Amino acid sequence: MMVRVRSKVDEDVMFTGIIEETGRIAALEGRGGDLCLTVEVAGPAFTDLQLGESIAVNGVCLTVVAREGGRWSADVSLETLSCTTCAGWRVGDRVNLERALLPSTRLGGHLVSGHVDGVGRVVGLQDEARSTCLTITAPEVLMRYIAAKGSVCVDGVSLTVNEVGATAFTVNIVPHTLQKTVIGTYLAGTRVNIEVDILARYLERLLSNRDGHAGTEAAGGVTIERLREHGYINVT
16 A cells, blocks of 8 residues: 655755666656656665655656655646646656755765756757757746856756857767666656855845845846846956
8 A cells, every 4th residue: 555644835845966776667646737747766775765755757856745665646736837847747757866965975966955046948959979969948037047067056066057049058978978868768858957156146135135125136137247236256
């Protein structure tokens, strides 16, 4: 029998963007406008899965509300369905999985909250030696948080940004990541969950407060000139 537990609220957990396993969506059950998702995973990293713990599924933080054998379920809210790729998932789809960060965990990627900022789209795939360069478009409101050589989370995977344009950015995917995550299944047009670097958001908020605009975005956004003015860039 599958055991159920009431979902947690107001969680404050973190992830690293290093995928532990991939699973497959075993069932999708509509419930009054939202969804109950069941994932099947056979990997050893999930053998001691506990009710109530958090798991990032393609970068979306979800709470385990039921489990049975190699399967576990989570509720997906209407809000989450509206701002992530969850609404487009189908039974049989492969998904990236990562359990929440522990104090003893090595931070191999970067700090990821599991709160997806928006949905992007793969518009280009180009082989570069044994790796693949992906070009991904992102909503304009998110592009200002994405910086060359900075970090971005794509479907739960911590990646380093190669180049940034007005509406798109590129990332290089090494063979190990292509094999161990769902990125290896991407095609032109694939929709992906994007979470920008949380440090970029805090930096914008800090600059906003220092300019006397608490509660609003800094006028004009974060620029090199503003960073230099407030001492974040030293000119020698």
